[in-house]
Amino acid sequence: MTEDSLIDRLLDQDTTFAAFRLPGQEVQLYLQRDKELRSPHSGQRCFVLAPFDAAEGPALCIRPDEVRVLGAIPPVERPEAEPRLRTAAHRGLDRGGFASAVDRALQAIRKGEVEKVVLARTTDADLDGLSIGALFHAATRELPDAFVAIARTARYGLWLGASPERLLTMRNEHVEVDALAGTMAADLAPDQAMEWGLKEREEQAIVTRRIMEWLRSAGVVDGASGMPSTKRAGPVAHLRTIVRGRMNDPDPVRLASALHPTPAVGGSPADAALDLIKRLEPRGRSLYAGYWGPMSPTGADFFVNIRCMEIHGHQALLHVGAGITRDSVAESECDEVERKARTWLDLIDAQRAAG
Secondary structure: OOHHHHHHHHHHOOOEEEEEEOOOOOEEEEEEOOOOOEOOOOOOOEEEEEOOOHHHOOOEEEOOOEEEEEEOOOOOOOOOOOOOOOOOOOOOOOHHHHHHHHHHHHHHHHOOOOOEEEEEEEEEEEOOOOOHHHHHHHHHHHOOOOEEEEEEEOOOEEEEEEEOOEEEEEEOOEEEEEEEEEEEEOOOOOOOHHHOOHHHHHHHHHHHHHHHHHHHHOOOEEEEEOOOEEEEEOOEEEEEEEEEEEOOOOOHHHHHHHHOOOOOOOEEOHHHHHHHHHHHOOOOOOOOOOEEEEEEOOEEEEEEOOOEEEEEOOEEEEEEEEEEOOOOOHHHHHHHHHHHHHHHHHHHHHHHHHO
């Protein structure tokens, strides 16, 4: 049985599982024998899932009742796919609705209600005739620097993602957190952070500043941030600053709960931004912009669940978002989220062309 067909068979059997590939590592598969998700505890080995909004529920985990290593998959040449007509998003904001939401967010920023807010929209994609397992493995090949994961649970359904954004890495008492914000098309993004535009640099500074504050309040000591750098992620690039520190009493889920949602996916100030998101977005985010990833007795690797889709039968609902600040322009933000959606749309087109 191929690795693609193994994942497809698990989906057919409604198995509770998570398969994931950390950058530079092999694909691991955690199988859970029952359907009940439980709260993770420090020192446990499991795959953690947390929704964007804590009101939707706490962080839960998929237990590794059975573990398989699926191996590293070498890159392969893919034929260039012809562009396909997309169906309009019908479960969230379309382009016009998103532009209107951005304008309303800018009004709130000008009134001083928020400094930054991250708004999301959804895009539909047709997966009819495609293997979900093959799509997962294609992402591990084509997106080597992303955290690629697929998880199916009775509570949240089926999610597939390829995130460039690390929430935290913990190894014993040592902690690293990514402050990731600001977006440009990858082919236009400067290699040097200081050559980016003022809007993107200010957005990134907001995220870095807030993360430093939250780490201190969560008990992280010796905190220090490096200089911003350009991080490329498929069709887009971001500004990233790595923040490092140390915890005397390390608990990755407790720290993740204190950090999440960061200004990179929520906004600033946090409470006002989250309230604005609920007013402007017509649907809850579920696992989109939450966090997920493996933890073990020696630490954790949690990533923000962006560049992701939730899959219902042969239809995928892609979730994409953009950070809105005072210098944002609605049309530019609409273009940005559509570029982000290309991460999965290009992979889907390539799989269809290859099949």
